[in-house]
Amino acid sequence: MTAPGRVLVVGASASGLTTVESLRRKGYTGEIAVIGDEPHAPYDRPPLSKQVLSGAWEPQRATLRTEEILSGLAADFVLGDEAVALDPAARTVRTASGRELSADAVVLATGVRPRILPGQQGLAGVYVLRGLDDALALKAELRPGARLVVVGEGVLGSEIAATARTLGLEVTLTGPLSAPMALQVGPMVGGLLAELHQEHGVRLRLGAGVAGLSGRDGRVTGVELSTGETLAADVVVVAIGASPATEWLADSGLTLDNGVVCDSRCRAADGIYAVGDVARFHHEGYGRLMRLENRTNATEQAAAVAGVVLGEDRPYVPVPYFWTDQFEAKLQVHGLLPADADVEVVEGDVAARRFVLRYASEGAVTGVLGWNMPKQTRLRRQEVVDALHTPVSTP
Amino acid sequence: MKVLIDEEKCVAAGQCVNASPDVFDQREEDGIVVLLNENPSAELADDVRNAAAVCPALAIRIAE
Numbered sequence A: 001m002t003a004p005g006r007v008l009v010v011g012a013s014a015s016g017l018t019t020v021e022s023l024r025r026k027g028y029t030g031e032i033a034v035i036g037d038e039p040h041a042p043y044d045r046p047p048l049s050k051q052v053l054s055g056a057w058e059p060q061r062a063t064l065r066t067e068e069i070l071s072g073l074a075a076d077f078v079l080g081d082e083a084v085a086l087d088p089a090a091r092t093v094r095t096a097s098g099r100e101l102s103a104d105a106v107v108l109a110t111g112v113r114p115r116i117l118p119g120q121q122g123l124a125g126v127y128v129l130r131g132l133d134d135a136l137a138l139k140a141e142l143r144p145g146a147r148l149v150v151v152g153e154g155v156l157g158s159e160i161a162a163t164a165r166t167l168g169l170e171v172t173l174t175g176p177l178s179a180p181m182a183l184q185v186g187p188m189v190g191g192l193l194a195e196l197h198q199e200h201g202v203r204l205r206l207g208a209g210v211a212g213l214s215g216r217d218g219r220v221t222g223v224e225l226s227t228g229e230t231l232a233a234d235v236v237v238v239a240i241g242a243s244p245a246t247e248w249l250a251d252s253g254l255t256l257d258n259g260v261v262c263d264s265r266c267r268a269a270d271g272i273y274a275v276g277d278v279a280r281f282h283h284e285g286y287g288r289l290m291r292l293e294n295r296t297n298a299t300e301q302a303a304a305v306a307g308v309v310l311g312e313d314r315p316y317v318p319v320p321y322f323w324t325d326q327f328e329a330k331l332q333v334h335g336l337l338p339a340d341a342d343v344e345v346v347e348g349d350v351a352a353r354r355f356v357l358r359y360a361s362e363g364a365v366t367g368v369l370g371w372n373m374p375k376q377t378r379l380r381r382q383e384v385v386d387a388l389h390t391p392v393s394t395p
Numbered sequence B: 001m002k003v004l005i006d007e008e009k010c011v012a013a014g015q016c017v018n019a020s021p022d023v024f025d026q027r028e029e030d031g032i033v034v035l036l037n038e039n040p041s042a043e044l045a046d047d048v049r050n051a052a053a054v055c056p057a058l059a060i061r062i063a064e
Ligand SMILES: Cc1cc2nc3c(=O)[nH]c(=O)nc-3n(C[C@H](O)[C@H](O)[C@H](O)COP(=O)(O)OP(=O)(O)OC[C@H]3O[C@@H](n4cnc5c(N)ncnc54)[C@H](O)[C@@H]3O)c2cc1C
Pocket: A010, A011, A012, A013, A014, A015, A016, A035, A036, A037, A038, A044, A045, A046, A047, A048, A049, A081, A082, A083, A084, A109, A110, A111, A112, A129, A130, A131, A156, A245, A248, A275, A276, A277, A278, A292, A293, A294, A295, A296, A298, A321, A322, A323, A324, A325
């Protein structure tokens, strides 16, 4: 395969930008165009729920690259315009403003969009957190003493609850599971996170689904639970997960099923690739389709896709990794943590809140989780890698 | 090549150490990046560029 004459990237954030950088780093000198619907130059999302929301950072610090570095990439960034249709055979993308861009290779990097609750739109005081504008709008409402209800006990909801509590709000965290992040880290660490949040004064109202929002004069006043109870609120954040931004691909003929479905090379069709949060790729190590919504995947997968675009033939087999910061706890997770895994403390001391846990299913290591022990956790990552590369027979 | 790190941005992911163990390490207590070699030799340059590229916090800068 020869290198494409022109590459088009749709989505101008972590994975889109890194795709461009990786192409250049690998020596690609052809034309590159990038379409992004946000007006902002590419910025980083993890600080939005942490340093940007708390005010520790000026929003500018989250910018991914200086203007000088961006222009050094010699790519044509078309920002503030949304891709609305793709013709995969012609590899042409049409945008909301009527542009038509064609290329020899198209990389889809449109990420995910937050899910919302019925009745949320048009109700003031209710926020989601995905982009910089969301973060700044929410931040403006986080006044000490205000009552904040965070709907969603996942990673993002738990982080927002912690940040807001640090700012002096009366915070309630609600969601259907029994502990913060129970789905992501299992019941044991979920329990420890529940303790941590409660010690800092976050009120947990977990194990109940949300039935709806109540409001008066167009402004939210509370969150209604399925139990009939209403949690009074001045501000509400809805963090109930996100869906791949693929509506614009509905008529493209690509396989869309919880993301852009692609092979182990992240190829969705001839000359069409997907990367980052939107990509549901075949992971050869796990033998199944996977979609990873985390920051390091955006970078690693972008590098892999850039290689494939340039003719390398290597599967993408990452070890999933994410981190989260809540109060004084820094958690790092390598691999997968199934809810029914056997969990063993392999370093440190749970009572001292510095430890590494190893998760195993049927004797095989699936993941490691560190709580305030990042280096020691990384050193244990190799056990996850080794297990991943030991072939298992699937029943 | 000169390597610069921003400890305040570092999120202790350790990706840099995986990419270039001769140049980067992490502090035992909090995992923040430690620069072992500010001026890595030419044969390490590729690894170091790779480390800067995979750092999820953009905490590594390279001045050529
Ligand atoms: C608040 C927050 C905190 C996070 N914290 C962490 C963390 O601590 N650790 C961690 O590992 N991960 C974290 N993540 C996840 C991480 O940020 C994402 O995995 C990463 O941003 C994915 O990058 P991406 O480029 O694939 O997608 P995105 O960053 O979502 O970028 C997609 C871009 O494409 C644009 N777009 C969408 N549709 C179109 C269209 N039709 N046309 C043009 N442009 C379009 C979007 O507006 C967006 O700019 C966090 C995410 C958020 C929102």
